Amino acid sequence: QKEVEQDPGPLSVPEGAIVSLNCTYSNSAFQYFMWYRQYSRKGPELLMYTYSSGNKEDGRFTAQVDKSSKYISLFIRDSQPSDSATYLCAMKGGSYIPTFGRGTSLIVHP
Amino acid sequence: GAGVSQTPSNKVTEKGKYVELRCDPISGHTALYWYRQSLGQGPEFLIYFQGTGAADDSGLPNDRFFAVRPEGSVSTLKIQRTERGDSAVYLCASSSSPANTGELFFGEGSRLTVL
Numbered sequence: 001q002k003e004v005e006q007d008p009g010p011l012s013v014p015e016g017a018i019v020s021l022n023c024t025y026s027n028s029a030f031q032y033f034m035w036y037r038q039y040s041r042k043g044p045e046l047l048m049y050t051y052s053s054g055n056k057e058d059g060r061f062t063a064q065v066d067k068s069s070k071y072i073s074l075f076i077r078d079s080q081p082s083d084s085a086t087y088l089c090a091m092k093g094g095s096y097i098p099t100f101g102r103g104t105s106l107i108v109h110p
Numbered sequence: 111g112a113g114v115s116q117t118p119s120n121k122v123t124e125k126g127k128y129v130e131l132r133c134d135p136i137s138g139h140t141a142l143y144w145y146r147q148s149l150g151q152g153p154e155f156l157i158y159f160q161g162t163g164a165a166d167d168s169g170l171p172n173d174r175f176f177a178v179r180p181e182g183s184v185s186t187l188k189i190q191r192t193e194r195g196d197s198a199v200y201l202c203a204s205s206s207s208p209a210n211t212g213e214l215f216f217g218e219g220s221r222l223t224v225l
Contacts, residue, residue, distance in 0.1 A: 006152070041218070042218055043114070043201055043203070043216030043219055044201075044214075044216050046214070088152050088153070095166070096158060096160075096165070097143070098155075098214065100145075100152035100153045100154075101152050102150070102151050102152040103151075
């Protein structure tokens, strides 16, 4: 079992839908939780980060962390075709090295 | 530019050859990471530098892989006796604050194809 599990999709939704992306993890030491977005043939870019449990909102994006369940989520409201990309969750604990999930491919069609 | 620069963007080589991939991080970033990303997978950690030294090289798959960062800026990932299984996108990232948020700034990657 990998430390970080993420469904690869693809997830296809119509424009304007609410999107829910999720990851589970097994390492209790993880404290920092991040979501990266990766467009085709580009490097990942950081969308959001959260420390420990709780919610964080930034515009149309909301990140949630439930450490008791070892489960994190990213919600995208009013999804747009430009949101079509691969979304990678990443986590780290005491080390300086984030561990990534395999990514979920999201397709938002007009 | 101000971002992380990686060269070459594409490299095709034959099995058994030697390859070097270069990374130029964001100016002033002391932390530098190499990851490898295979098709349909997430980035897999290879090595982490803090300054000139390799602080953690536990992700290097075997002794054919080696990386240097002699002056604490540019880094080179070196792969000897390449194998077809080495084909992947090699991503470099840099960070100014690895101990906190963990935000890494990635380059666009070097796509390696071993024939």
